[in-house]
Amino acid sequence: MNLYIEAIGFGVIAASSIALGAMGFTLQFGLTNVLNVGYGATMSFGAIVAYAAHLTGMSIWLALICGGIATSGLTLLSAKTLLRVYAKRGAALFEMAMVTFGIALIVEYAIASITENNTFSLTIAIEHTHALGPIRFTDVQLALVILAVVVFILLDGFLRLTKVGTALRATAVDPDLARASGIATGRIxxxxWLLSGFLCGLAGGVFTIDILTVNAFTGDSLLSLVIVAALMGTAGSVRGAALAALLLGIATQLVSAAGASGYASAVAYGVLAVVLLARPKSVQGGLVADRVQITV
Amino acid sequence: MSAFVSISLVYLAIYTLSAWSLNLQYGYAGIINFGWIVFQSIGAYVAATTALGSPTSGGFQTYIFGARLGFPLPLIMGTLAGAALALLLGLIILTRRIRPDFQAIIMLVVAIIAAEVVSTNTALFNGANGLSNVPQPFNGVMHLSYNNYQWFFVAFSFALCIIVYFGLEWICRSSWGRALRAMREDDILASHVGINVQALRIVVFVIGGAIAGFSGALLVEFLGTWSPDAWSFVESFVVFVSVYVGGRANNRGAIIGAFLVPVVFGTMPSFLPEFGYPGLSANLEWLVIAALWLTTFYLRPAGILPEGRFIARRTRAREQAPVMPPIAKQGSVA
Structure with missing residues (x-):
């Protein structure tokens, strides 16, 4: 029994990086309708930048912020240059996803070429461990969970209480109406994109601190869980993404604890396939003609 | 040198079959099969296990339904396996109205789950190590040298390609092919003119799956090995890119796409002399393929050979026949 309770603890820790990623993903996807398959590659980018910043002697938390800012810049750059060009040419939803896939390959293999396919490992001194029943947290793990919770509260507050947040939600629901009522949708x-990129870099960094290794493909192992969480929690809903991430983190760790670690993520994908097939409301649309507007 | 040319040509044949399969599903029918590689891989696995014979106890590989069938049967079994999987997945996934990019995600997820299950469960197809020592067709009978056998395989796979090509062209130019394109352009309108869109979608998915399974079976007969490393989900992206580069809904374009993307940029660099650190050339390969995709999609969104204008033979005859004598221009002297 204790094994399973411990697994729940590990699940909460794993959920911190999934939740950060999923919140960024859902924010951007809900607003622009571009299914950003390149999110995994940019997470790797954030993780690598954070690692490099940590190498220069920066504290790991400051390095994490650095990774977030750098990823934010990269995301905005690729969105405003490449994605915008293809969106203006009238690329369909699926073609936009293919474009982000192409960008992802370029980012990932550029990193792989520069780092010569190396995997770097990270060492962080652990000072204290905390026990909560049978669950043991290290200082760092506790900090990661707190970071994710704080970011979630800030983001949710930002979306619900501030003017910009309201404008963001309005644009996500109906960009034309939002523009007509005086919202500068381009700026929104x-x-x-900036927020999503920042969260993306943060998620990559947090994931690296959690598993203590980083290479060009680190983000890929997280990407599928992030997409699963974002789509399960309804595109555009930060609360839904956070909750789904928590459930997914715990579920995958429970499956591992049950002795089927090879199937841990297969379970998560299975859940997604079922959710997508069983909840046609949130994913409905023309099979062929795209009736969803892309705003980049 | 001879081996380089012959191996590249066999790859060209197999990737052309792959591109045709996806072209039928995506180019003609608009079904976004982002998990395409699963259909190729099940064809390869089934062909391998039906050619290998029953697994010996204590042997180095374990797999299900082992049998030692004579030459054409493994290929046929692989084709049927691809078709059966397509029927199963088509009935589950394609019967619902789902946003196209979400449909792509579901297919992608299917591919990831399949890869994970096959690599974890060694009882199925020998897990992550994959199957090897698959016997090559006729090799025991004909006693050819290595090089000659390679060239024999080139001729064999090209002959099969030609058969598939004419079959596909016949399908795509028939009224059934026109129904496919109508469904791709507007499925609601197509159903209003009496096309059974659901059934059409599943049937075309099954045909595409069969060709995919066939290409996998041919590939495993040539390579002799098949493992999860050979079919990561990124491979589907490569086939999509070759369809886009060659031209959607154009079977001749698909040949060009298959030649350019997976053969020239995907396979040939592995014959180059080693340079830099190990793995650098593979990295550059992916960079080039991604860049190729982004540039062609920008410069020639319809591909190198865009979709041709299809006109039914009867309509064309009517267009060409002089229905009325040309009206004399005013003022002209009769």
Missing amino acids: VTIA
């Missing part, structure tokens, strides 16, 4: 979309 820029803000969404």
Whole structure:
């Protein structure tokens, strides 16, 4: 029994990086309708930048912020240059996803070429461990969970209480109506890309601190869980993404604890496939004609 | 040198079959099969296990339904396996109205789950190590040298490609092919003119799956090995790119796409002399393929050979026949 309670503890820790990623993903996806398959590659980018910043002697937390800012810049750059060009040419939803896939391959293999396919490992001194019943947290793990919770509260507050947040939600629901009522939607979309990129870099960094290794493909192992969480929690809903991430983190760790670690993520994907097939409301649309507007 | 050319040509044949399969599903029918590689891989696995014979106890590989069938049967079994999987997944996934990019995600997820299950469960197809020592067709009978056998396989796979090509062209130019394109352009309108969109979608998915399974079976007969490393989900992206580069809904374009993307940029660099650190050339390969995709999609969104204008033979005859004598221009002297 204790094994399973411990697994729940590990699940909460794993959920911190999934939740950060999923919140960024859902924010951007809900607003622009571009299914950003390149999110995994940019997470790797954030993780690598954070690692490099940590190498220069920066504290790991400051390095994490650095990774977030750098990823934010990269995301905005690729959105405003490449994605915008293809969106203006009238690329369909699926073609936009293919474009982000292409960008992802370029980012990932550029990193792999520069780092010569190396995997770097990270060492962080652990000072204290805390026990909560049978669950043991190290200082660092506790900090990661707190970071994710704080970011969630800030983001949710930002979306619900501030003017910019309200404008963001309005643009996500109906960009034309939002523009007609005086919202500078272009600026709102820029803000969404920046925020999403920042969270993406943060998620990559947090994931690296959690598993203590980083290479060009680190983000890929997290990407599928992030997409699963974002889509399960309804595209655009930060609360839904956070809750789904928590459930997924715990579920995958429970499956591992039950002795089927090879199937841990297969379970998560299975859940997603079922959710997508069983909840046609949130994913409905023309099979062929795209009736969803892309705003980049 | 001879081996380089012959191996590249066999790859060209197999990737052309792959591109045709996806072209039928995506180019003609608009089904976004982002898990395409699963259909190729099940064809390869089934062909391998039906050619290998029953697994010996204590042997180095374990797999299900082992049998030692004579030459054409493994290929046929692989084709049927691809079709059966397509029927199963088509009935589950394609019968619902789902946003196209979400449909792509579901297919992608299917591919990831399949890879994970096959690599974890060694009882299925020998897990992550994969199957090897698959016997090559006719090799025991004909006693050819290595090089000659390679060239024999080139001729064999090209002959099969030609058969598939004419079959596909016949399908795509028929009224059934026109129904496919109508469904791709607007499925609601197509159903209003009496096309059974659901059934059409599943049937075309099954045909595409069969060709995919066939290409996998041919590939495993040539390579002799098949493992999860060979079919990561990124491979589906490569086939999509070759369809886009060659031209959607154009079977001749698909040949060009298959030649350019997976053969020239995907396979040939592995014959180059080693340079830099190990793995650098593979990295550059992916960079080039991604860049190729982004540039062609920008410069020639419809591909190198865009979709042709299809006109039914009867309509064309009517267009060409002089229905009325040309009206004399005013003022002209009769």
